[in-house]
Amino acid sequence: MNIKNLIILTMITLAVIITAAVLNQPQTTTISESKKLFPHLLKALDRVSEITVSTKNEVATLTRPVEGQWQLKEKHNYPVSPDKIHKLLIGVADLVTLEAKTNNPKLYSKLGVEDITAEASQSKLLTLKNAEGKTLASLIVGNDKVAKTDPTLQEIYVRRAEDKQAWLVIGQLTVEKAAANWLNAKIVDVDSARVSKINITHPDGEEIAIFKTAPQAEEFQLAYIPEKAKVKMPHVLKNIATTLSNLELDDVTTANEITFTDDASTRAVFTTFDGLEITMVTMNKDNKHYAKFSAAFTPKAVWTEPQEPTQSATEKEQSPANPTEKVANKTEKKTPWQPKPADEINKQVETLNAQFKDWVYILSDYKVDDLAKKQKDLIEEESSTKAEKPVADEVGEPATAIEEITVPVEN
Template identity: 35%
Template sequence: MKAKTLGILAAITILGIVVAIFVNQEPASQLPHSGKLLFPSLLSAVNDVNEVVVETKDQTVTLVRKENTWGVKEKAGYRADVEKVKQGLIGLAELRILEPKTKNPELYNRLGLQDKEQEGSLSTTVTLKTPNNPEAALVIVGNQRPAKGNPRMSEIYVRKPGDPQTWLVIGSLPLEKVPGEWLDKEITALPSKRVHRVAVTHPGGETLLVSKDKPEDLDFQLDSIPAGFKVSSQFNVNNVVGTLVQLPLEDVKKEQEVNFQDHPGVTAVLETFDGLRLHVQTAKQEDKIFGKFSAEFDPALVRLVDATPSPEKGKTVPAQDSAQDEKALGSPEEKQPGEEQGEISPEEDSILRKPEEVKEEVEAFNNRTEGWVYELPTFRVENFSKARKDLLATIP
């Protein structure tokens, strides 16, 4: 038989073997358990979960629900990021089985599914608890990779403690393994258009003041610029305010854990057009910067923006003096419709809050921050604690 004929027969034989393999291979969708929920009853019980424990070899995170809020036990119960908790609970409840994997414990390390106590273990154990069931869900989570055809989902190796069977599941299961990463990171979140002025006082007594006349003004102005100088960067001036109104935390401690007397930093006072006054006091401890926050409502800060057109370029003319401001505001009983000297434009009105709303905002803020101090990102503190000289340049 010729070599060419032998080659053709060999190719046909190999092709037949390959076809036989694929014909006899069961599609993933037809495998037992494929498509089934890993925890079939969890979706109906997810609202009853009142504790979540996330454990690795070196860390433990305990999330505890009280009424409608979640707290991080390892951070003295400070409030957790509710959205992260929700994503974790729903993600676990919606995990679906793709296929079974090994039952051999000697192969667990390849899937990242060793017991967390074992040397070199990278697994994460998750426990969900309800008032009636301390193990409403219990799973060991191992390696994961982006799902084929759907990068928003992941293929994840899991197994249930006490059961040698491992599984490849599909879903979205974001799990932070460090207590601090579960914290609600937001301290302040204010539209900068609400801000009227910010005063920053340094330990030596120097005070930096930036302000603007109207909510719609784009830029804040630096107060008392000496002759022969100009603002070196308008961005840096605006950033004094921009940093304070969107300030996240790095970590949180109880107030008594930080000494604000030995190494005091800057203090900042932010005031809005609608009556909010925010106080920030900083201190340095162990090479970290901490901040203490409080808020109050001051009706004297509430001011109407005079909308009388200026004869020059049609600009808005501010009220002439504080007496006129007080007369324009008056008391609720004294004012009559149409008596205001100026009105807040619809755009400003959508940003500024009513006194009752500001009072509620103040109460909620103080309830959240009272008794706590926050570790702040150093670069953000530097943004709002610049000295006047840092914002000036000489005029050539």
């Protein structure tokens, strides 16, 4: 073979290798984009300002004012969960088609993609619009199941609202049907370990006081226990103290729609060791538990570490001479508890009151049932063979103990 033919053969071989390499390059991005149900939606998500979820029986209109927080129109523009909004938008944009299904309207109900106006319809119509009212995506969401190829994904039957063709798609898409489920559910979150006392006033005027002697104390105690009586179920006191721990709403309404009356309301004042005071007023009306809240900072309620008594000269003389014995008798000193700074508590109060002021929350029964318990529900008679230890002995002088746990009743 002469040199000329060798060069030609080499060039042909090189061309074949390059062509093969190019053809074998991964085409994931291109294929994935081309198979997406809404190929151009991802780049337009920042322009979505309205999401409508419609079913046969209910409509939820989620709106976002310019540079504002998402809110629910049907619930007086109460804030909605930003996490649910984010997951919904990304979920729609990332839907990838697997295969075409029926385009026969008579078969839509089998996939759950019938029009929401159809009899016994279970479908959800999801519509995304921009600020100008232009529809960016509109989708009827039907039945779903766990994806065969990936248990973290769903296979979902869908149909574009303007299209007869139904599709099987894969992705992660959760569309809440009930409007209230879109709400930002968290009302307040106060760890029970931070709570120093709870003063409860019932509609009939009966008062109950629950307290802890120090932040490090394990158990809550009940004040004003009669002689020959004890707390029936100590865990109930702790349950009451956890009322504000990650408290979430079931629904919400505006403050001017519900009137709370003293003869039908239970008032619970939760005070923390660092002086945060949250008042929770609840009322049962039309088989619903309504609650309103307010917050304040009470500097005099801030707990301080008791000072250790100084050792007298006589005690020093009577101290063990052996250094080893000193170490053995010395109890381990815990790090003193430190309250949060006053400016931090004031800022929290300001944030909470801004959140509370316009709203009345609807709560599940189990979240407020313990607050309704009366003194007789919390105590029982002790055995006659067991001596009763007065409450005052546990918390200090009687006058001091009562002063610390009593909060004046507000009208």
